[in-house]
Amino acid sequence: MMNKDVLVQDPNWDLEIKPHSSAFDLHLNDVWKYRDLLGLLVRRDFVSFYKQTILGPLWFFVQPLVTTIMFTFIFGKLAKISTDNLPQPLFYLAGITAWNYFADCLTKTSTVFRDNADIFGKVYFPRLIMPLSIVLSNLVRFGVQFLLFILVMAYYAYSGAAFHITWVVLLFPVVVILMAGLGLGAGMIISAMTTKYRDLAFLLVFGIQLLMYATPIIYPLSAAPVKYRWLIAANPMTELVETFRYGFLGKGSFSWPALGYSALVTAIFLMLGTIIFNKVEKSFVDTV
Secondary structure (H helix, E strand, C coil), rough: CCCCCHHHHCCCCCCCCCCCCCCCCHHHHHHHCHHHHHHHHHHHHHHHHCCCCCHHHHHHHHHHHHHHHHHHHHHHCCCCCCCCCCCHHHHHHHHHHHHHHHHHHHHHCCCCHHCCCHHHCCCCCCCCHHHHHHHHHHHHHHHHHHHHHHHHHHHHHHHHCCCCCCCHHHHHHHHHHHHHHHHHHHHHHHHHHCCCHHHHHHHHHHHHHHHHHHHCCCCCCCCCCHHHHHHHCHHHHHHHHHHHHHHHHCCCCCHHHHHHHHHHHHHHHHHHHHHHHHHHHHCCHCCC
């Protein structure tokens, strides 16, 4: 018979599951231990997007291309909105590429509890793995769409279009991290709230569309009316999109204080989102 004392005193456990002692107990060490699961979830999200489709991964190109064509026709040709003397398709594609990554991170993270309720209720793993996998899988899609943007840039550069890359392009990794963090933080807050208030899921659908018009995607910040410019600048995504454009196209605006403001808002959303997500995960199965 095995000695019970040996079982109690054996320190060689692979994992010890404990209840959260507080909302600040994030178990980040467990997230690192489950990094293999994170990789599998990223692969699952990426593969499932184009599995059993005719065009396959080409769908990553179709959506930004079609949206760019529509924006060029409606806002460029019909409405004749300024694009800072940049080629209209290139101007719109730059905004769409940046916006899509943020919007995808936000919308998909906001439904993580509802979409994965069955898994969360049966199997233990650090719940933060799921929203992190969404951000990383969307990063793959962003990389594909960013490649499309570079190809369009190369075409217009060959055609002699008036734009140029500036030193701000070195901040590109920072901009991507901030977009991911902002979408992740806001998405986790909304996901936690939708476990009790389902209406938020419906509000988010058109809310994200309204937010896009409050971000300089179809217009440069310089074209916004002066009396409303402060309101648009209060949107943390505004400076991220403007920095993205200014870095790659040399047009738009860049400001260290504005970028610092976006970073501060992102940090606040990310901190609050992680804490709220961590707190709600203990009891969400009873309400979802």
